[in-house]
Amino acid sequence: MYHLLKKTKDYLLNPKSLLKLAKRKGLISIYKLITPPPDYVCERQWDNLIILDSCRFDAFALVNRIPGRLTKMISAGSSTWEWLPKNFLGRKLKDIIYISANPFISRWYLRKTFGYIPFYKIVEVWRHGWNKKFGTVNPSSVNRITLMLSKLHPNKRFIIHYLQPHQPYIGAIKLIDSIPGGSIGAKVFGVKWNYRKDAFQMLKEGKISVDFLWKAYISNLKYVLRYVEKLLPHLMGKIVISSDHGEAFGTFNLFYGHPPNTPLPELIEVPWFEVETYHHKQLYAEAEKFYLSIDRLLTLRSS
Numbered sequence: 001m002y003h004l005l006k007k008t009k010d011y012l013l014n015p016k017s018l019l020k021l022a023k024r025k026g027l028i029s030i031y032k033l034i035t036p037p038p039d040y041v042c043e044r045q046w047d048n049l050i051i052l053d054s055c056r057f058d059a060f061a062l063v064n065r066i067p068g069r070l071t072k073m074i075s076a077g078s079s080t081w082e083w084l085p086k087n088f089l090g091r092k093l094k095d096i097i098y099i100s101a102n103p104f105i106s107r108w109y110l111r112k113t114f115g116y117i118p119f120y121k122i123v124e125v126w127r128h129g130w131n132k133k134f135g136t137v138n139p140s141s142v143n144r145i146t147l148m149l150s151k152l153h154p155n156k157r158f159i160i161h162y163l164q165p166h167q168p169y170i171g172a173i174k175l176i177d178s179i180p181g182g183s184i185g186a187k188v189f190g191v192k193w194n195y196r197k198d199a200f201q202m203l204k205e206g207k208i209s210v211d212f213l214w215k216a217y218i219s220n221l222k223y224v225l226r227y228v229e230k231l232l233p234h235l236m237g238k239i240v241i242s243s244d245h246g247e248a249f250g251t252f253n254l255f256y257g258h259p260p261n262t263p264l265p266e267l268i269e270v271p272w273f274e275v276e277t278y279h280h281k282q283l284y285a286e287a288e289k290f291y292l293s294i295d296r297l298l299t300l301r302s303s
Helices: 002-013 015-034 057-063 080-088 107-113 125-129 139-152 199-204 210-234 281-302
Strands: 048-052 068-074 093-100 119-124 157-162 239-242 248-251 255-257 269-275
Touching: 048 210, 057 068, 057 210, 057 269, 093 125, 093 139, 107 119, 119 125, 125 139, 139 157, 139 210, 157 210, 199 210, 199 248, 199 255, 210 248
Parallel strands: 048 157, 048 239, 093 119, 093 157
Antiparallel strands: 068 269, 239 269, 248 255
């Protein structure tokens, strides 16, 4: 209550901030009225769902070179914290293994917020694959774990959640260090997710341009897509690439990053990309049994 009163007092003492708040609230209310109903990932067909954290639809359409069919999806949230419960709370998904590079998607967080874990298993790649130099999880760590688990659990479906293109930006155009900043979930999740440069704070302060930040973001997306391409041939079944939410680069000079409960098109329009060629798990399993039976028959005849 104290913090709320203090915030209200600050707004009253600063008319410009109050006007900005009113504009934000007004725009959010308008977009809530005109935004189409959200799409839920569990209501769509897939065997492997690849999540690129913070990937906008327009950005994916711009840089993707993987063959397939791209459509626009309306995300159920404008942040991971919003997207996660709206898609999975109340469901029992014991046929799904969730491979997570995002520290917010953890056993601890699900038990705290859901009261249970809806998946067969959550694999916390971030717990052992955290890159302290860059302050993120490299896509190579996600690939390594996914390859291992797909062999151990051939009959399970997978959600494979990469942390890129979410900042920090570690592609060809890097934006990762030099300015001390805050931390996200350092004590709670056991990793130091320190943004030594908060890109969107720097943008608001005029220290970097929208053009530069967009290029760093696109570079990060290209970077992670290279690892996605490497993984695709090793996955069985229908593969879809999507995202939890998008990213705002100073929309209306008011919206930066991905605040929750903010249904701007930049934040909720995400890709739903069905990879063109894939093996169907059931057909593959049946074919494997067929060839094994032939091998046994040939072995018996030759003995």
